[in-house]
Every structure is written in structure tokens, then in C-alpha cells.
Amino acid sequence: MSTTTNDSTRNGVDTATLFATIDAVKAAPEAAKFQFRAHNEWVSGTHSRGTIHDFFGVGEERAHERSFTFDADHPAVLVGRDNGPTPVEFVLHALAACLTAGLANVAAARKVRLTSVKCTVAGDIDLNGILGLNPAVRNGYEQITVRFTVRGDASAETLRSIVEQSRARSAVYDIITAGVPVNVEVDAG
Amino acid sequence: MSTTTNDSTRNGVDTATLFATIDAVKAAPEAAKFQFRAHNEWVSGTHSRGTIHDFFGVGEERAHERSFTFDADHPAVLVGRDNGPTPVEFVLHALAACLTAGLANVAAARKVRLTSVKCTVAGDIDLNGILGLNPAVRNGYEQITVRFTVRGDASAETLRSIVEQSRARSAVYDIITAGVPVNVEVDAG
Secondary structure, three states, rough: OOOOOOEEOOOEEEOOOOOHHHHHHHHHHHHHHHEEEEEEEEEEEEEEEEEEEEEEEEEEEEEEEEEEEEEOOOOOHOOOOOOOOHHHHHHHHHHHHHHHHHHHHHHHOOOOOOOEEEEEEEEEEEOOOOOOOOOOOOOOOEEEEEEEEEEEEHHHHHHHHHHHHHHOHHHHHHHHHOOEEEEEEEOOO | OOOOOOOOOOOOEEEHHHHHHHHHHHHHHHHHHEEEEEEEEEEEOOOOEEEEEEEOOOOOEEEEEEEEEEEEEEOHHHOOOOOOOOOHHHHHHHHHHHHHHHHHHHHHHOOOOEEEEEEEEEEEOOOOOOOOOOOOOOOOOEEEEEEEEOOOOOOOHHHHHHHHHHOOHHHHHHHHHHOEEEEEEEEOO
């Protein structure tokens, strides 16, 4: 990363483009309707392979510059072969990445230069739920804790307020804390 | 994959070990308390890098056989450099992988041999929410649709009931539909 930044690029964020994008959406709110997708194919046992490539946004079908492929599995202690992280770990990764991206954008908009952002996201889960052994135990995480370490050219109070604004505008934080209706359709022909 | 299966291994699932694990947890419910973790380090702009390695379970600290590393970013149309999927796409991948792993386990337990399982998970999101342009629009997905194509040596009705049981016991489905409390801590020293 460059040690000098002009007024438009800060923290690797092109704030001119960021603000232009916000203005464009203000003028045409329909442009902000996106559909993201993940495709998945079962391999064997708890091992599956996901592909992320195509999405819809700004009025048309689009695609990432390349396809991203991710294996998921269970570790041996959960009767898998450890070919990838567990699905519930990908959820934690998504939360960490969403809050971090937001933090960089918000800091850039507030003219704060970040030097380091790290976090660990930990989720506590009691597998008596998914194993069907205790109806009082839920299937998912009971709680999730995010621990950020943030450094930059602003006061601790300002840095904390940037994290707070990222949390308040995070898509993944909202998905995880507030819930989303999920419809499951099956072609079992 | 082998074309022959004995009574213990089906769909790549070692059902003897699966049932032994369930019996072990019945005898010692504390063994089922797990903590999963994702670590993340900001790279630049909306680009960050997540690492999944360590976790706690069955009474002790454990780790995957290797570290898994995943970049996340925004595509150019969302003012990023497309170094990885967006965080919200990882959420869809997690849901697909969780339902698919459960499907293989449930089918094995019910002595159904699967031949093919594919799905696409699609999430609709209106970015007027995270852009702060419309307070009536939420930050996260408005709805998620999972479309499974399942083939195996059982009736369509049986295959559908296996998907339904996987959904009813899915950790990620529960996380996404029912919500989880998330606590954010900040070291901004």
C-alpha cells in the first residue's frame, strides 16, 4: 500500500467512486436491487463443493471476474474428512469480512487512515441440538462474539465509532442477528 | 467413490461412527459444546483475508488438519477489486453446504443411497439499506431461496422428506432464519 494518499483514495477505498455510486443509487434506487447466488454440488459424506460466480445487480446479470470454489466438510471428530471448513465456520468468516469491509469504507468516508484491522469471530454451539438429543437446545449458534483490534490515525473513540457504524450498516450482521426467511424447494424427480 | 457399500458406509458416511458419536454424546452431553472461530485481517479497501483453523470441541482445543484461507472483497460494481466473493455470498455458500451435508447424513441413516445432490441458493438484497438511502430497507437479505435437485434410490417423496429433515436439523438454516445474538468488542488502543 502506498504511504501517500490523495483526497480520493484512502484505505484502498476510492471514495470518489464510492460517493458517485451512492449518488447514482439515489437517482435510480432500482439499481440497488441485487441477487447473490451460491451453487453447490455434493461430493461424498459431509463434503460438498460450492461455486460462487454469477449475480444480478444494477439491472442486469453479472459475474465475478472468475469463479470462486470452496470445499466444505466436517472434521473427523464430527464424522467428516476435513476437506474444508464446516458450514458454520463460513458464517463466521462472512461476518468478519463484512464488518471489516464496512470499517474500511466508513473510515475512508470519515477521512481516517487505518493501519491495521484484525478480528476473531467466535461462535458457541451445542451440538445436542443438531444431533436431536435435546429439544431445548437450538441447532445454531447460541451466541457469537466479534473481537476487533483496530489501529489508525484517529482517537480510540473515533475508531470505535467507525466499528459501530460498520456494524449498524452490515448486511451479514443483520442477516445473522435479525433472521431472513428461507424457502427450500426440491426437485426429487 | 466405491460402487459397492457395506452396511456401515453409505453415501460416504460412516454410519457406524455417526451412531457411535451420537451415543457418546448421549452419555456425555458436555462433549457437544463446540466453539468455532474465524480470524480475519484487513488487506485494503473491501478486501480482507480470513483464516479458519482452530476450534474447541469434545472438551479440548482442536484444529483442522490444515489452515483454510479465504479472501473476500466486493466486485467493481460495488467499489471493490473482486479479489474474492462478497461476504453475503459466503453466507449462501454456508447454507448450501450445511443442508447438503445434513442431507447425506440423513439419507445414510435412512439407508437411502444418493446419486446426485445439487443446489443453488439465491439471496435477494436491496442495497438501499446498507447505503443508508432508505430507512425502510433492511441491511441484509430480504429473502433466500434454496433450490435442490436430488437423485437417489428412493421415491421422490422419501427424498423430499430427507431434505426436510436436513432443514429441520441444519445449524446454518437456524442461524439465518432465527437469528443469533452477536456481541462486538473493540480494542482501539
